[in-house]
Amino acid sequence: MATLEQRLEDRVFEVASLALDSLDCGRLRAAIEAKGWVLVRAPAADRVGFEALCRGLFDAPMIHGGRRPRTGISDAVQTVDPGEREIAPHCEYAYTPFRPDLAAFHCTEAPTRAGETTLVDGVALLDALAPQARADFEAQDLTHDNEVPAIGWQRMFGIEDPSQLAAKLDAMIELFAARGGREQLRYRIGRDATLWFRYQGPAIVPRARGRAFATSVGFPPTPDRTRPGKHTWLRFADGSVVDDSLRHAVLRDHGERLAVAHRWRPGDVLIADNWSVLHGRRAFVGAREIDACFGYADWLRPPDRAPVRSLLWAWS
Ligand SMILES: O=C(O)CCC(=O)C(=O)O
Numbered sequence: 001m002a003t004l005e006q007r008l009e010d011r012v013f014e015v016a017s018l019a020l021d022s023l024d025c026g027r028l029r030a031a032i033e034a035k036g037w038v039l040v041r042a043p044a045a046d047r048v049g050f051e052a053l054c055r056g057l058f059d060a061p062m063i064h065g066g067r068r069p070r071t072g073i074s075d076a077v078q079t080v081d082p083g084e085r086e087i088a089p090h091c092e093y094a095y096t097p098f099r100p101d102l103a104a105f106h107c108t109e110a111p112t113r114a115g116e117t118t119l120v121d122g123v124a125l126l127d128a129l130a131p132q133a134r135a136d137f138e139a140q141d142l143t144h145d146n147e148v149p150a151i152g153w154q155r156m157f158g159i160e161d162p163s164q165l166a167a168k169l170d171a172m173i174e175l176f177a178a179r180g181g182r183e184q185l186r187y188r189i190g191r192d193a194t195l196w197f198r199y200q201g202p203a204i205v206p207r208a209r210g211r212a213f214a215t216s217v218g219f220p221p222t223p224d225r226t227r228p229g230k231h232t233w234l235r236f237a238d239g240s241v242v243d244d245s246l247r248h249a250v251l252r253d254h255g256e257r258l259a260v261a262h263r264w265r266p267g268d269v270l271i272a273d274n275w276s277v278l279h280g281r282r283a284f285v286g287a288r289e290i291d292a293c294f295g296y297a298d299w300l301r302p303p304d305r306a307p308v309r310s311l312l313w314a315w316s
């Protein structure tokens with residue numbers, strides 16, 4: 001097994017500040033494409049610098065609609081998923097048609113112990129899957145059903161009215177159809193303005209550096225409505241269940257073995273290709289301040305995925 005130092009080779013950028021003129025953006029992009037993720041170490045950097053870097057690197061932000069307090073100048077920079085619990089490896093919003101191309105995280109306060117952010121290379125993950133598991137995911141796309149309360153989509157899109165939401169989603173459906181239907185979307189907006197949508201897409205993504213297993217499989221086959229808020233549930237496109245052993249192989253057996261656990265230092269920035277690298281975190285107790293920013297980068301978007309950003313977000 002490779003040591004952490006070997007795995008880090010060529011992907012660490014030590015810089016005095018996150019200002020774009022002190023970072024070689026071309027090298028950064030090349031490293032993300034070639035390696036899947038990079039670490040930028042800028043001990044003196046703060047979240048203003050982090051947001052500036054994301055503005056330079058992303059063609060547009062994706063505003064997360066979850067319960068994440070805003071920490072940036074704009075709502076594009078929020079905390080990571082709140083709480084201290086462990087989070088299994090996933091690609092951000094891979095279960096939605098708004099999936100961002102890049103995920104970036106920045107440390108303001110490092111936890112004293114544990115609380116690492118984990119990164120799993122989806123190319124290695126696909127290689128590691130048993131032939132049957134791989135064949136199952138190759139044979140069929142995944143459908144993710146989602147229920148999002150009004151407050152979630154309103155924050156995400158910065159709109160109030162269900163008819164505005166419908167217009168955006170209809171435009172997205174047209175965009176998918178124009179791309180040959182590799183991705184599919186259906187939706188319904190309920191009387192209480194809850195949005196239900198079903199997004200279907202492949203689990204395996206071709207990348208310049210190989211094919212990657214790059215999706216989120218940590219969801220149950222039916223919604224657990226005992227908990228309030230947003231729900232996501234997962235099946236194969238023919239309606240069959242993604243059984244526990246398959247999910248376990250991805251999330252635990254191989255996910256754990258292949259994970260690089262990043263121990264944060266203040267000023268660190270991790271940037272990952274959200275189409276080939278899964279991220280998660282280890283549980284922790286106590287203080288930990290990590291910002292997250294997600295966004296779109298046309299140079300990284302797989303050619304068979306629709307360029308949805310133009311319908312949804314722009315930097316303010
Ligand atoms: O807390 C972390 O390190 C990452 C959590 C996460 O997956 C997220 O905020 O998207």
Ligand SMILES: [Fe+2]
Nearest residue numbers: 090091092279
């Ligand atoms: Fe995440």
